[in-house]
Amino acid sequence: MKGRNFLSILLTAIIAAGSFTNTVHAVSTAYKGYIYDDFGRSIPAPPPYITETVLTGEACGAGSFNAPEDLYIDGHGNIFIADTGNNRIIILDSNLKMKQVLKEIHLDGMKEPLNGPKGVFARNTGELYIADTGNARVLQCKQDGTVEKVFEKPKSDLIPADLQYKPEKIVADSAGAVYVSAYGMYQGLVSYDGNGNFTGFFGSNKVEPTFQTMALMFWKKLFTKEQRQAMVRIIPVEYSNIYIDQKDFLYTSTRKTEFSLDEVKKLNALGVNVLRYQKIGMLYPHNNFGDIEWDTEKGKFIDSKFGDVHVDSDGVISALDTERSRVFQYDQDCNLMFIFGDKGTQAGNFLQPSAVEKLDDRYLVLDTGRNTITVMKPTHYAQIVRQATNLYNEGHYKESVGLWREVLRYNSNYSLAYKSIGKAFLQEENYVEAMKYFKKGEDRAAYSQAFREYRKELVRKYFLLYLALAIAGVWLIKRLIRLLLDLLGFRRKTKNIMFW
Amino acid sequence: MTIAVQFIKSLAVFCREYDWNRHRWKNLDKTKIVWPFRVMVHPFAGFDEMKYSGRGSLALANIIMLLLFLEQILSFSSTGFIFNKNRSEDFNIFLEFLKADGILLLWWISNWMVCTLLDGEGKLKEIWNATWYSMMPKVMFGLPILLLSRIFVVEEAPFIAIAGNVALGWSILLLLISVMVTHQYTFRQTILASLLTLFCMTVLVFIIILFFSFFQQMLMFLETLYKEFLSRI
Numbered sequence: 190m191k192g193r194n195f196l197s198i199l200l201t202a203i204i205a206a207g208s209f210t211n212t213v214h215a216v217s218t219a220y221k222g223y224i225y226d227d228f229g230r231s232i233p234a235p236p237p238y239i240t241e242t243v244l245t246g247e248a249c250g251a252g253s254f255n256a257p258e259d260l261y262i263d264g265h266g267n268i269f270i271a272d273t274g275n276n277r278i279i280i281l282d283s284n285l286k287m288k289q290v291l292k293e294i295h296l297d298g299m300k301e302p303l304n305g306p307k308g309v310f311a312r313n314t315g316e317l318y319i320a321d322t323g324n325a326r327v328l329q330c331k332q333d334g335t336v337e338k339v340f341e342k343p344k345s346d347l348i349p350a351d352l353q354y355k356p357e358k359i360v361a362d363s364a365g366a367v368y369v370s371a372y373g374m375y376q377g378l379v380s381y382d383g384n385g386n387f388t389g390f391f392g393s394n395k396v397e398p399t400f401q402t403m404a405l406m407f408w409k410k411l412f413t414k415e416q417r418q419a420m421v422r423i424i425p426v427e428y429s430n431i432y433i434d435q436k437d438f439l440y441t442s443t444r445k446t447e448f449s450l451d452e453v454k455k456l457n458a459l460g461v462n463v464l465r466y467q468k469i470g471m472l473y474p475h476n477n478f479g480d481i482e483w484d485t486e487k488g489k490f491i492d493s494k495f496g497d498v499h500v501d502s503d504g505v506i507s508a509l510d511t512e513r514s515r516v517f518q519y520d521q522d523c524n525l526m527f528i529f530g531d532k533g534t535q536a537g538n539f540l541q542p543s544a545v546e547k548l549d550d551r552y553l554v555l556d557t558g559r560n561t562i563t564v565m566k567p568t569h570y571a572q573i574v575r576q577a578t579n580l581y582n583e584g585h586y587k588e589s590v591g592l593w594r595e596v597l598r599y600n601s602n603y604s605l606a607y608k609s610i611g612k613a614f615l616q617e618e619n620y621v622e623a624m625k626y627f628k629k630g631e632d633r634a635a636y637s638q639a640f641r642e643y644r645k646e647l648v649r650k651y652f653l654l655y656l657a658l659a660i661a662g663v664w665l666i667k668r669l670i671r672l673l674l675d676l677l678g679f680r681r682k683t684k685n686i687m688f689w
Numbered sequence: 690m691t692i693a694v695q696f697i698k699s700l701a702v703f704c705r706e707y708d709w710n711r712h713r714w715k716n717l718d719k720t721k722i723v724w725p726f727r728v729m730v731h732p733f734a735g736f737d738e739m740k741y742s743g744r745g746s747l748a749l750a751n752i753i754m755l756l757l758f759l760e761q762i763l764s765f766s767s768t769g770f771i772f773n774k775n776r777s778e779d780f781n782i783f784l785e786f787l788k789a790d791g792i793l794l795l796w797w798i799s800n801w802m803v804c805t806l807l808d809g810e811g812k813l814k815e816i817w818n819a820t821w822y823s824m825m826p827k828v829m830f831g832l833p834i835l836l837l838s839r840i841f842v843v844e845e846a847p848f849i850a851i852a853g854n855v856a857l858g859w860s861i862l863l864l865l866i867s868v869m870v871t872h873q874y875t876f877r878q879t880i881l882a883s884l885l886t887l888f889c890m891t892v893l894v895f896i897i898i899l900f901f902s903f904f905q906q907m908l909m910f911l912e913t914l915y916k917e918f919l920s921r922i
Contacts, residue, residue, distance in 0.1 A: 228776060469843060472774055628770055637771045637843035
């Protein structure tokens with residue numbers, strides 16, 4: 190009787206204990222989750238986003254898409270799609286159902302069709318901006334199609350008259366100023382003020398000094414004017430896409446850079462890149478966005494080519510790599526958080542992605558090649574990483590420790606977790622533990638900080654001991670040298686062959 | 690058969706007649722042990738006496754070479770975390786040997802080749818002793834730098850850099866002086882000989898790379914030949 194009761198209690202206790210442990214949920218996706226560790230090596234990681242749905246044009250009630258090239262989601266959850274091949278703009282609501290289709294615009298009382306619109310943007314106050322690429326203009330209109338302003342090709346000494354104006358992507362800031370990224374405009378973003386007047390170029394890329402360009406510059410100094418005009422012009426690369434955040438910072442993406450650095454930039458009002466990243470003690474440059482290990486194809490290295498950039502309200506930067514159809518997500522310190530996506534035709538793979546946007550907590554990727562929008566929702570892993578990173582970025586290191594430990598149970602290679610736990614220990618002045626975690630997280634700068642304090646502590650505690658040891662050490666060394674010399678047969682008194 | 694017997698007989702004679710007592714501790718010229726330290730602070734006199742008074746020791750030079758190698762291996766894993774960017778799975782002992790001693794071996798051979806052509810008086814063994822003795826500062830500074838790197842912080846990195854550079858600079862200075870004294874050159878001839886030695890080193894490296902790739906090609910060819918042969922059977 191007693192034994193049976195005991196046994197049943199024991200069994201229920203075991204089962205009950207099992208239900209208290211947190212189980213780690215595994216998910217399967219069309220892509221293999223991976224991430225880069227501190228050394229710049231690719232290692233497996235839990236996949237952060239899984240496919241929720243693949244949206245075609247028919248599914249949302251607007252008729253199939255035809256090579257759509259831009260996607261934008263405004264602050265109210267309205268989804269704007271530039272259906273380039275069908276010369277129309279489609280507006281969906283946040284439930285992915287069709288709200289409106291814009292095939293023609295009303296300009297000066299006339300109805301005009303759009304011609305290959307490659308870019309679309311909407312401000313939260315309701316103005317819609319369309320890059321009417323085929324007609325070489327950018328239109329600001331209301332959501333019913335009535336045009337309010339037209340931004341034509343700017344007349345400037347810097348722009349040759351025969352250059353075709355092909356505006357592709359647009360953003361507008363809170364003051365109404367419009368920034369346009371045009372095809373072939375290497376001078377930078379074409380910026381207009383709120384009234385449609387051209388106000389100059391904004392923030393171009395710099396020409397990167399490679400060996401070839403420097404050699405070319407050297408030869409140019411020696412050649413005559415005619416010879417120089419026949420030579421290749423050294424100009425910077427243009428931006429592939431732009432995004433503006435709530436604070437009017439412009440984020441730009443560049444398809445390809447010479448050294449694979451600074452492909453994503455955050456420009457302030459002066460056009461200066463203000464994206465900050467850790468420089469001390471890093472084992473690979475942290476402003477190297479995209480894949481750090483490259484494939485070779487026919488002997489040439491293939492780097493990531495960025496086609497779009499998006500920043501959400503937490504400051505998470507998503508950069509779309511069109512080369513291998515992946516999305517890289519970074520926080521504001523350029524720490525790599527996630528990588529998702531792959532090239533292919535499965536649901537969750539993209540063939541020719543051209544835009545990435547965020548709706549609530551899901552990411553939408555526009556696939557121009559397959560005329561679909563893939564909706565990816567975050568896994569539990571992604572959710573806890575984002576929560577923990579938010580706390581870390583706000584400075585709440587102690588509160589984030591529990592979340593980071595859970596992240597480590599999913600991915601024990603996630604170095605940001607170790608760094609954050611280390612910072613929490615550093616805050617409460619537990620230097621030994623902080624150093625231990627910084628070592629695991631390969632954070633040499635922070636380890637140095639913690640070590641400095643620990644050293645101070647040690648010296649303060651054991652100062653007299655160290656002094657005594659130092660004096661004893663010096664005396665010992667002198668004695669040893671004397672002993673060595675005596676053994677070798679020299680007497681210090683005689684000076685026949687001596688060395689000092 | 691008889692050749693083998695003759696060979697063994699001559700070997701036995703050699704072992705009997707050789708003066709093994711030369712190598713006993715009490716018969717060794719112990720002043721030679723101090724010589725690397727003397728060369729560090731009195732290079733001209735030191736190298737001169739190494740050449741003419743026979744105070745250079747082959748064993749000691751080899752020990753210095755070994756010490757450099759050991760220091761390199763030790764520093765790979767034991768430098769302080771803040772300054773250590775090595776991954777333990779990337780440890781390659783041949784590479785560490787080349788990092789420690791490779792350049793000097795190249796220098797030794799190139800120097801001998803160049804200086805023989807430039808009428809230098811240095812013999813191969815003398816140059817060997819001289820180059821390794823001139824590396825003594827690097828050996829002496831190696832361990833303290835290692836210990837300091839464990840204690841220092843990022844902001845104090847320049848001190849470690851200075852210490853390393855002082856050691857290296859001192860060693861290179863001694864190397865140049867050794868060239869001057871061992872081959873009995875004037876100052877100008879030393880500069881010329883050193884530059885030519887450096888050039889010869891690059892040529893040697895180029896030839897070695899050529900050899901490597903040639904050998905690789907040949908091995909690949911033989912391997913494909915072998916595989917084809919097997920698949921034919």
